[in-house]
Amino acid sequence: MSDPELQQIVCCMGLPVAGNPTQQMMERAFDAAALPWRYLTLEVPPDRLRDAVAGMRAMGFRGGNFTIPHKVEVIQHLDGLSEAAELMGAVNCVYFEGERLLGENTDGKGFVQSLREVMDPRGKHVVVLGAGGAARAITVELGLSGVARITLVNRSRERGEPLAQLLNDRVGVATEFVPWDGDFQVPADADLLVNATSIGLSDADARVPVDVSSLRDGLVVADVIFNPPRTRLIRDAEANGAITLDGLGMLVNQGVIGFKIWTGVDPDPQAMRAALEEYLGL
Numbered sequence: 163m164s165d166p167e168l169q170q171i172v173c174c175m176g177l178p179v180a181g182n183p184t185q186q187m188m189e190r191a192f193d194a195a196a197l198p199w200r201y202l203t204l205e206v207p208p209d210r211l212r213d214a215v216a217g218m219r220a221m222g223f224r225g226g227n228f229t230i231p232h233k234v235e236v237i238q239h240l241d242g243l244s245e246a247a248e249l250m251g252a253v254n255c256v257y258f259e260g261e262r263l264l265g266e267n268t269d270g271k272g273f274v275q276s277l278r279e280v281m282d283p284r285g286k287h288v289v290v291l292g293a294g295g296a297a298r299a300i301t302v303e304l305g306l307s308g309v310a311r312i313t314l315v316n317r318s319r320e321r322g323e324p325l326a327q328l329l330n331d332r333v334g335v336a337t338e339f340v341p342w343d344g345d346f347q348v349p350a351d352a353d354l355l356v357n358a359t360s361i362g363l364s365d366a367d368a369r370v371p372v373d374v375s376s377l378r379d380g381l382v383v384a385d386v387i388f389n390p391p392r393t394r395l396i397r398d399a400e401a402n403g404a405i406t407l408d409g410l411g412m413l414v415n416q417g418v419i420g421f422k423i424w425t426g427v428d429p430d431p432q433a434m435r436a437a438l439e440e441y442l443g444l
């Protein structure tokens with residue numbers, strides 16, 4: 163790490179990035195670690211992405227996050243990718259190693275780190291609802307973490323089948339694709355259910371089509387939705403005795419991983435979660 167007295171900058175590029183909760187979380191973590199760093203949110207239109215990445219280099223930024231719509235497109239401007247980012251075909255975190263700008267995907271790693279607080283994923287049967295960007299990141303990372311098998315449930319075949327194929331062929335984890343039709347019954351031998359769809363975003367009463375009676379005692383139920391974090395799925399699962407993980411844990415942990423990559427310092431996850439909860443008015 164360079165002289166901590168010098169202000170260092172990391173950034174988040176997306177469209178739009180106004181009101182990004184990650185900024186509040188990261189700046190709180192810099193304060194807690196007594197690092198005079200700044201986390202900037204920068205709105206970058208797709209046709210200016212190349213220039214924006216060149217600007218990061220020119221201005222000596224230490225790294226950054228990329229959000230929608232840049233997670234895939236940014237790859238062509240990077241000098242290398244982690245194994246997970248290469249398998250996912252998406253990057254949400256970049257950092258410099260000397261002159262080389264490298265891409266990582268911390269979404270799935272953040273999920274797995276949060277999961278480890280309640281369960282070791284090795285050898286487990288996991289059911290994942292959804293096949294978009296979040297599901298791709300989570301399933302690839304779960305595969306790399308040694309889960310025994312994945313049941314991938316998605317409404318559209320167009321997204322579900324290619325992800326199942328990637329998991330079977332490239333990640334090497336036995337994956338069955340199940341088209342989502344009516345209320346999904348969580349299999350009795352499943353250890354973990356993950357809602358990786360966008361159902362529940364900004365709507366605490368939105369219902370994920372799952373048979374609530376299959377959310378049994380001992381099952382771990384995780385939701386990627388962090389706003390609001392107490393989704394209907396999480397509340398139903400808790401009422402049935404399941405162990406629950408909300409989407410804030412995943413968001414905090416992906417931030418913890420990015421922070422360590424950029425600064426070399428372990429941040430305070432409690433301070434980061436508190437900053438997010440304040441931002442969300444919880």
Ligand code: NDP
Pocket residue numbers: 269272291292293294295296297316317318321322342358359360361363386387388409410412413414416
């Ligand atoms: P995508 O748009 O890539 O994927 C959305 C997924 O949700 C698809 O599988 C889609 O199915 C499914 N879906 C949406 N609506 C329905 C519905 N009514 N019924 C059934 N399936 C539905 O989004 P992302 O994967 O990028 O993001 C998903 C969520 O994850 C977002 O809400 C995001 O905020 C959250 N997220 C949370 C993070 C965290 O740190 N906690 C990190 C990253 C994302 P189909 O293919 O059929 O359209």
